[in-house]
Amino acid sequence: KAGVTQTPRYLIKTRGQQVTLSCSPISGHRSVSWYQQTPGQGLQFLFEYFSETQRNKGNFPGRFSGRQFSNSRSEMNVSTLELGDSALYLCASSLGVGDTYNEQFFGPGTRLTVL
Amino acid sequence: DQQVKQNSPSLSVQEGRISILNCDYTNSMFDYFLWYKKYPAEGPTFLISISSIKDKNEDGRFTVFLNKSAKHLSLHIVPSQPGDSAVYFCAASYNTDKLIFGTGTRLQVFP
Numbered sequence: 014k015a016g017v018t019q020t021p022r023y024l025i026k027t028r029g030q031q032v033t034l035s036c037s038p039i040s041g042h043r044s045v046s047w048y049q050q051t052p053g054q055g056l057q058f059l060f061e062y063f064s065e066t067q068r069n070k071g072n073f074p075g076r077f078s079g080r081q082f083s084n085s086r087s088e089m090n091v092s093t094l095e096l097g098d099s100a101l102y103l104c105a106s107s108l109g110v111g112d113t114y115n116e117q118f119f120g121p122g123t124r125l126t127v128l
Numbered sequence: 129d130q131q132v133k134q135n136s137p138s139l140s141v142q143e144g145r146i147s148i149l150n151c152d153y154t155n156s157m158f159d160y161f162l163w164y165k166k167y168p169a170e171g172p173t174f175l176i177s178i179s180s181i182k183d184k185n186e187d188g189r190f191t192v193f194l195n196k197s198a199k200h201l202s203l204h205i206v207p208s209q210p211g212d213s214a215v216y217f218c219a220a221s222y223n224t225d226k227l228i229f230g231t232g233t234r235l236q237v238f239p
Contacts (some may be wrong), residue, residue, distance in 0.1 A: 016166030017171070044225055055134075055217060055231035056172070061224075069226045103171050107225050114160040114221045 017120035025126045030093040036104030038085050044109025045087040050101040063109045068101045101126045131155045134230035147205040149233050151218035158220040163203045166215045208237045
């Protein structure tokens with residue numbers, strides 16, 4: 014079956030602008046998580062959505078937001094972009110059910126560059 | 129506060145030898161640990177995992193060891209192959225799908 018897809022793959026923005034990234038999970042997966050990868054910081058958890066509701070949130074400012082649609086597709090938005098937001102943004106999907114860990118499958122990421 | 133740490137940013141190993149990647153964590157609530165492998169321009173791919181109730185899990189050339197008292201886990205790759213060259217991330221979770229990742233170790237396997 015098709016994997017996790019993310020669009021766009023590359024994006025260049027300038028400071029102060031806003032950006033929206035999109036993620037389509039694996040068919041049947043209801044949980045979508047977002048991570049930011051920067052050199053030296055590894056992957057940092059942004060938030061997780063399940064059935065259109067934010068279920069978990071990381072330690073990022075309110076400029077970072079997301080949402081999930083009824084078909085489980087998810088978008089994340091970053092407003093008032095800063096240079097430090099330049100990163101690879103990764104989306105991961107999982108079944109999201111039960112109270113134990115569900116294996117997550119990652120997309121290829123969106124490379125955001127803020128000038 | 130880095131709850132999951134990979135103190136070696138890089139590791140170089142000869143083909144055929146053992147690669148040992150290490151990871152330390154601080155949160156005793158973590159109940160599931162994973163290793164992911166990442167190639168440039170691709171998302172991380174799952175490699176192997178271990179539950180906190182076990183101390184070893186093996187899958188082919190890959191073995192993960194967990195030492196809960198030391199809050200330490202390691203990934204052994206035997207024998208190492210050039211195709212194993214990638215960045216390896218350890219990750220941990222507790223009761224949710226939220227993963228806390230380490231900063232990664234770049235493994236280079238040379239002929």
